[in-house]
Amino acid sequence: MKYESSKPIMKVEEYFSGPIKAWGLIQNRFGKVTRRFEIDMNGTWDGDTGTLDEHYEYSDGVKEHRVWTIKKVSENNYEGYADDLVNKAVGLTEESDVKWSYIMDVDVGKKTYSISFDDRMYLMNNGVVINRSYLKKFGFRVAELTIFMQKQS
DSSP: OOOOOOOSSHHHHHHHHEEEEEEEEETTTTOEEEEEEEEEEEEEETTEEEEEEEEEEETTSEEEEEEEEEEEEEEEEEEOOOOTTTTTTEEEEEETTTEEEEEEEEETTEEEEEEEEEEEEEEEEETEEEEEEEEEEEEEEEEEEEEEEEOOO
């Protein structure tokens, strides 16, 4: 994840504290946009443990709610937990980036699939994060997720 000029520095406990607005889309493996959504998030921290409360609203009217518990386990290492995760999320920060890896149960139609997520978050200027996620099943990419987040005052 090394880049020249990796500023600003990403600190998960600082960025995910307070209100954040986000906009995103999901693309299938062929690049076709299959869903659009907005997220209202709010993060709070108590020492090395944070809670990120996310409220999703999809363009088709579906609403979802997810609560993450994030624990800072060392200087650049984090763990994340949510009800729909199969295992804990593992996070690693390096300068302006954070990488998360986890498996999440995802409802598709009337079925639920365990999907591997490879999240890459890039902190930009002015409180913006660009999040690219690559979703895989049996090692094959099945979708991509793009989210733009912005801290709110």
